[in-house]
Amino acid sequence: MIKYEDIRKQVISTGLKMINSNMTAGTWGNISAKIEGEDLMAITPSGVDYEKITPDGIVIMDFSGNIIDGKMKPSIEFPMHALVYKNRKDAKAVVHTHSVFASAFAVARKPIPVCCEELAEVAGGSIGVGKYCLPGTKELGEEVIKALDDKMAVLIANHGVLACGPTLKEAFKIAEIVEKSAKEIILANILGGAFELKEDDVKTLRNFYLNSYGQR
Numbered sequence: 001m002i003k004y005e006d007i008r009k010q011v012i013s014t015g016l017k018m019i020n021s022n023m024t025a026g027t028w029g030n031i032s033a034k035i036e037g038e039d040l041m042a043i044t045p046s047g048v049d050y051e052k053i054t055p056d057g058i059v060i061m062d063f064s065g066n067i068i069d070g071k072m073k074p075s076i077e078f079p080m081h082a083l084v085y086k087n088r089k090d091a092k093a094v095v096h097t098h099s100v101f102a103s104a105f106a107v108a109r110k111p112i113p114v115c116c117e118e119l120a121e122v123a124g125g126s127i128g129v130g131k132y133c134l135p136g137t138k139e140l141g142e143e144v145i146k147a148l149d150d151k152m153a154v155l156i157a158n159h160g161v162l163a164c165g166p167t168l169k170e171a172f173k174i175a176e177i178v179e180k181s182a183k184e185i186i187l188a189n190i191l192g193g194a195f196e197l198k199e200d201d202v203k204t205l206r207n208f209y210l211n212s213y214g215q216r
């Protein structure tokens with residue numbers, strides 16, 4: 001049995017879910033999960049087909065970039081993942097996709113307005129976008145944190161989407177809702193324009209999702 005096997009397997013299955021749902025093409029995008037009770041994360045390796053990643057291919061690293069366990073080179077985006085965990089105590093998982101419609105907003109460097117109820121519920125509001133920075137840089141990570149604010153997702157200029165959440169399942173769901181919202185807004189604009197939700201309603205929807213939604 002290898003160390004942190006369970007969390008490594010969860011990262012792999014989330015990667016497979018991402019690639020099988022066309023949320024990212026090829027080996028792009030990356031996924032990580034924080035290791036409970038430790039300042040460590042399990043992150044996907046750089047440039048390996050998601051179908052070919054084995055548990056020992058998932059890299060365990062600390063938030064300063066030191067590899068604790070794993071033979072492979074980690075995703076070059078590890079500084080961005082580490083900064084999310086350092087700055088957001090509510091984030092236990094990060095899913096970074098290159099999904100098409102959300103990336104269209106990222107390429108246009110325009111935030112995704114909060115027009116869909118689910119976006120208000122799961123992400124807490126509109127999805128911001130920061131300044132352009134080259135991938136893998138510390139500057140990119142800092143820009144991502146700034147634009148993320150207190151939301152659960154952010155656009156990365158000319159690049160893609162980052163979603164974070166309390167679990168891998170939730171972070172992946174948020175990335176899916178961001179993509180769905182981006183698509184709906186682009187389509188609504190063809191129909192004459194999307195209406196943005198009011199701030200009070202966004203707050204009510206978010207509170208309902210956090211405190212009352214589903215079976216409790």
Ligand SMILES: [Zn+2]
Binds near residue numbers: 029030096098159160
């Ligand atoms: Zn990327």
